[in-house]
Amino acid sequence: MLIGTSRFILNGWVQKLYIEPTFFFPFLGFEWVKPLPGNWMFLPFVLLFVSALFFMFGFFYRIASVVLFLSFTYIELLDKTNYLNHYYFVSLVAFLMLFLPANRYCSLDAQLNLTPKHLLVSKWNIGILKFQLGIVYVFAGIAKLNSDWLFDANPLKIWLQAHHHLPLVGKFLQQEWLAFVFSWTGCIYDLFIVIFLFNKHTRPFAYIFVVIFHLVTWYLFPIGVFPWVMIFSTLIFFSPNFHERILQFITKEKMQTLSQKTLPTFNKKIVSSALILFVSFQILVPFRYLAYDGDLFWHEQGFRFSWRVMLMHKEGYGRFFVVDSKTKREMELPQQQFLTPIQLDQMLTQPDMILQYAQILYKEYNGKTFYVAGLPLKIHKPEIQAEIYVTLNGRPSQLFVRKGKNLVTIKNDLKNRTWLEDFKK
Amino acid sequence: MNRIIFGILIGTIVFITACDKNRNNKNDFDKAALLQNFADNIIQPRYADFKTKIDSFEILFTSFQSNPSEAKFENVKTQWKVCYLSFQGVKTFDFGPSMNTGFKGAIGTFPTDTTQISSNIAAGTYNLATATNADAVGLAALDFLFYQTDAYLKITTSQFYSQYCLDVIQKMKAETDAVVNAWTTFKSTFIASTGNESTSMFSMLVNDFCQDWEEAKAAKLGIPLGKYSLGIQRPEYIEARYSGYSLPILKASLKSIAEIYSGIGFNGQDGVGFDDYLIGLKKENLNTSIKSTFQTIDGLFSPFNSTLEIELTQNQTALENLFNAISEQVIFIKTDMTASFGILITYQDNDGD
Numbered sequence: 001m002l003i004g005t006s007r008f009i010l011n012g013w014v015q016k017l018y019i020e021p022t023f024f025f026p027f028l029g030f031e032w033v034k035p036l037p038g039n040w041m042f043l044p045f046v047l048l049f050v051s052a053l054f055f056m057f058g059f060f061y062r063i064a065s066v067v068l069f070l071s072f073t074y075i076e077l078l079d080k081t082n083y084l085n086h087y088y089f090v091s092l093v094a095f096l097m098l099f100l101p102a103n104r105y106c107s108l109d110a111q112l113n114l115t116p117k118h119l120l121v122s123k124w125n126i127g128i129l130k131f132q133l134g135i136v137y138v139f140a141g142i143a144k145l146n147s148d149w150l151f152d153a154n155p156l157k158i159w160l161q162a163h164h165h166l167p168l169v170g171k172f173l174q175q176e177w178l179a180f181v182f183s184w185t186g187c188i189y190d191l192f193i194v195i196f197l198f199n200k201h202t203r204p205f206a207y208i209f210v211v212i213f214h215l216v217t218w219y220l221f222p223i224g225v226f227p228w229v230m231i232f233s234t235l236i237f238f239s240p241n242f243h244e245r246i247l248q249f250i251t252k253e254k255m256q257t258l259s260q261k262t263l264p265t266f267n268k269k270i271v272s273s274a275l276i277l278f279v280s281f282q283i284l285v286p287f288r289y290l291a292y293d294g295d296l297f298w299h300e301q302g303f304r305f306s307w308r309v310m311l312m313h314k315e316g317y318g319r320f321f322v323v324d325s326k327t328k329r330e331m332e333l334p335q336q337q338f339l340t341p342i343q344l345d346q347m348l349t350q351p352d353m354i355l356q357y358a359q360i361l362y363k364e365y366n367g368k369t370f371y372v373a374g375l376p377l378k379i380h381k382p383e384i385q386a387e388i389y390v391t392l393n394g395r396p397s398q399l400f401v402r403k404g405k406n407l408v409t410i411k412n413d414l415k416n417r418t419w420l421e422d423f424k425k
Numbered sequence: 426m427n428r429i430i431f432g433i434l435i436g437t438i439v440f441i442t443a444c445d446k447n448r449n450n451k452n453d454f455d456k457a458a459l460l461q462n463f464a465d466n467i468i469q470p471r472y473a474d475f476k477t478k479i480d481s482f483e484i485l486f487t488s489f490q491s492n493p494s495e496a497k498f499e500n501v502k503t504q505w506k507v508c509y510l511s512f513q514g515v516k517t518f519d520f521g522p523s524m525n526t527g528f529k530g531a532i533g534t535f536p537t538d539t540t541q542i543s544s545n546i547a548a549g550t551y552n553l554a555t556a557t558n559a560d561a562v563g564l565a566a567l568d569f570l571f572y573q574t575d576a577y578l579k580i581t582t583s584q585f586y587s588q589y590c591l592d593v594i595q596k597m598k599a600e601t602d603a604v605v606n607a608w609t610t611f612k613s614t615f616i617a618s619t620g621n622e623s624t625s626m627f628s629m630l631v632n633d634f635c636q637d638w639e640e641a642k643a644a645k646l647g648i649p650l651g652k653y654s655l656g657i658q659r660p661e662y663i664e665a666r667y668s669g670y671s672l673p674i675l676k677a678s679l680k681s682i683a684e685i686y687s688g689i690g691f692n693g694q695d696g697v698g699f700d701d702y703l704i705g706l707k708k709e710n711l712n713t714s715i716k717s718t719f720q721t722i723d724g725l726f727s728p729f730n731s732t733l734e735i736e737l738t739q740n741q742t743a744l745e746n747l748f749n750a751i752s753e754q755v756i757f758i759k760t761d762m763t764a765s766f767g768i769l770i771t772y773q774d775n776d777g778d
Contacts, residue, residue, distance in 0.1 A: 161706065162767030165456050165619035174453060174705075222622070222769060315764035317756050322655075329655040334643065372657040379655075389756045396711065397760045 006049065007225065014045055017082055021340050023360050024079040025353050028412065033077040047071040055097075058107020061115070069094040080353065081346045085309050086226040089136055093233075096132060100125050124275060129236050131279060134194040136230075139286045139307035141190030146311075148297070149187065153179035154393040155313035156186075163220060186310075189213055197237040210234050221310065293416055297392055298400075298423035300350055301416070316348030316400060318388035320357075322365050323406075325381045338364065349390055349400075351417050358384040358407035384408050398424055454705030455697075456619040456627055459688065462697045463630065464612050466690030471514045472605050474691060478508045479601050483594050490591065493581045502571050506670060509564050513678040517637040517685060520629040521615060522607030531600050535565035535644075535664045539573075542566055542589070549585045553596050562593050565665065572667035621767050628768045631699075635759045638682050642751045645675045649737060650744055660734050669732030676726055679751070683719040686758075703765060711761050718754045725750055 018041040026033055035041055048071040054064035073091045076083070103109040104118040148154045157179040164174040172178050189209065196206035214227035235243075289302030296303060297312050323330040336344055338360060347353040361384045369378045383406040390400040399421045401407075410419050482504045489497040512532060519529045538560035545551040545561060553562050570576065570590050580587045618626035643653065644664070649671075651658040664671045688698020703712040728743040729736050736744060 158765065158767040162621035164454070171453065313764060313767070315760050317760040319752070324655065327655075329657075331655045332647065332652050334653060335639065370655065372654050373659070373661075375657075377655055377657075389760055391760050391764045394765065397756055 009042070009045055009049075014042055016340070017342070018075070018078060021079070021343060023338055023343075025081055025343070025347070025356050027077060027080055028352065028414070030077045033074065035078050044071040044075050048075070058103040058109050061103030061107060061109050065094065065097050069098055079343075080304075080350075081343045083304060084224075084226075085136075085307055086223070086229060088305055089132075090229070092132060093129070096128055100129075124271065126236065128275065128278070129233075130198075132282070133230075133233055133236065135282050136307050137190050137194050140309050141187055141192075142286075143306065143308040143311060144183070144187040144190060146297075148393045149183050149311065152393065153183045155311070156182050158313050158394055159221065186213075197234065200239065203237060207234065207238075217310075223310075294420075295423040295425075298390075299417045299420055300352075301414075312393060314349040314390060314392050315345075315397075316388055316390040317397070318348045318354075318386050318401070319403075320361060321385045321387075321403065322361065322379065323383040323385055324377075324379050325383060329377070330385075333361065348388055351420055352412050354386065354388070354401065355407060355410055355412040358386070358410075359412075362408045382408075392423075395425075454702055456702070457616060459697045459699075459702065460616045460619060460627060460630075462688055462690070463685075464615055466692065466694065466696050467685065467688070468515075468518050468615075469608055469612070470691035471511075472601075472608060475508070475511045475515050476601050476605050478504070478511050479594075479598050482508050483591075483598050486591060486594055490587055495577065498571075498577055498580070502668075505564070505567055505571060506668070509568075509665065509670065509674060510677045512564060513674060514681040516678075517633055517682065518630070519633050519636075520626060521611045522604045525607070526600055526603050528600050528604045530559065532563045532597050533565070534560055534563050535568075536662050536666065537561065537563075537565040537569050539569050542569060546583070546585045546589050549588075551589075553592060562596060564597070566593050568665045568667050568670075572669075621769055623769050631763055631766060631768055634682065634685060634699075635755070635763065637678070638751070638758060639755055641675060641678045641682070642748070642755065645671065645678065646744070646748050646751065649733060650741075650748055652748065658737050660737060663733050666734060669734065671733040672726070672729055672736070675733075676723075679719075679722060683723075686715065686719070699762060703762065706765050708761075708765055711757065711765070715754070715757045715762065718750065718757060722747065722750045722754065 018035055019038060024035060036043060047067055051064045051067035051071065054060055055068050069091070072087075072094055076087050076091060101118065101121060103115055104121065107115075109115040110118075144150070149156075153176065157176065160179050160182065161174040164170050166173065193206055193209065196202040196209075199206075211231055214231050217223060218227035286306035289296050289306070292299065292301040294301075297314070320333045321330050322333060339347065339357070347357050362382065365379050365382050365384075367379065369376050371377075385403050385405060386401045386407060387403040388399075388401040389397040391397040401419070402421055405419055407419075482501070485497070485501050485504050489501050515523075516529050516533050523529055541558060541561040545558065551558060567590060570580070570586070570593075573579075580590065615626045621628060623629075623632075644662075647653055648662045649659055660666065665674055686699050688696040688701065690696050700712050700716070703709070703715075725743070725747045728740055731739070733744075
């Protein structure tokens, strides 16, 4: 977390992603989450940094975990342009940590007697974290069971060949068979790694696999700290003994044996129903795409929050038009007038963002007066239309949004996106 | 039980690896070879050519200044046009030295700010490097200075006027020299930068290639045609409006981009280009579409035999056709081609969704 936040600040991404843009793309239902003005946007990042520091050392653990969860989630809710599955993962784990007593033994809180020292934690505490990790892997695996991934080795084919300049391995990277090996290995790995991590005989081998797998992805793809997060969080699968040995090594102090026993909880019912709720939410959300017609990768209904990682290489090119409702005069809008390059790139392939952008444009142009060759032209309740072409996983580009539809009147909701053109395989 | 599954897992991987090896296909393409070809045969020779032309432009102008005549002024104007057309071939490469020195903007910005130019000349003192004069320099400024009404009279009678022209020319010359010199050391950086991250030279080359095409579409044609102003034509935005050379300039710009696509060197020899990369990726159909669109566009110029300003009123449909064909090509190069190359537009984290 600490490293992630520092990296974010040092790379100038606070500026680029949260201060420079004039407009943001909030999530459905979270439109009320607004960015702070100007450099105040550094505040949540500083809070995040400090709370992560406190959290790590277990100092004022409860408060730290609340601040950590809120600041991180706040940042992520601002703009879906920057949505990444691993940010969602961090938010979920931070949420779980709100309820977990991770400050019981090797923490400053415990050392300074701010909290009663406990050697034992309830089994569900560890269990839910294992579950959360397992979900990520298994669903990432299920998501890979599609024909693009398995039988075309796409998008990996595209991404791997782009590295063909690397020394030694480079020349293999544009071989088709290697893309297939990567695709299938990745899929099998995601689906089954959790089973091997649960079994104590296979665990060490499985963990070696985990490390190798994530190192390779870290080297080849721009996925930031995610591989490291996974490499370290997967350690939760190891036995208490293993962790004690590490702790002993760090603290150099002899420990009594920790063990996992079920402690009497003050209210077992509440805990178990909360757990059931959380677990079923986690299992159902990635499957919500089944409620929609058409191709998931095309319309992206039910795509986010489902551990669909590295599945699509989608690029779009779009022209937006303002059409005056009275005179029917139209004009094309200059590319990149209102959005940052990243926002533009993300918006063009994501239907809900296209509708949000149409609303932004409508507000900008409605009632605006243009002076063309000295003549005033007032735009009245304009239609916003677009012609967008999208290429998906190496296919030739196809029409995504047809010109002629007024995007302003289309509601951004969870219904089938029938306003998109049909996808031709 | 778990060991068995583990065994199956390993077995599957080995099996897939083994059987896929059989259909191992040779499609090796080398981005380094492409960049080498671009540096050796396209970019550097084009810059060198532009430099030669700017150098003789300055010589012709100083000779005209010291001993003015109508004939010499005609030579100056002809050489100005030659430079303008040659510039279309170098403005695309707006990365590295060009980006650092602001070469493209300094020489190619249009439309020119005639009010600013006139007030500079009236004052007699100015600093052309300042931001206020950004629209009062470059080839477009000379378009106004050489071709406005009574240009010959003004340039031969006003010391400040002709000095201003010389200052603009010498500024361009200095900027060109700077870029040409910087390229001798920059070349090795360029050739080595074959990555697909957004900061790599290969990515920048592809992005600038697309951007230059889009600029031709919007600035050189779309804006005058009224495509961005509710259908109302805007002749005041025409490039090289005073000389009326906008259509040949547009054509030269598009032709240059088509040659870049195919990797055709300054000497006319076909080398490694984006077309070869697409063929290497087995995208022959896309390559064919792009090449035939380039050809179609070239043919769409045939109805024009006058300046863009006149064609705007007389030949609007033909201009619309040209505009549409150029727009169509953007989809091919910016979406399909760029996506096939696997170029990243941002250096942010991205998990591909």
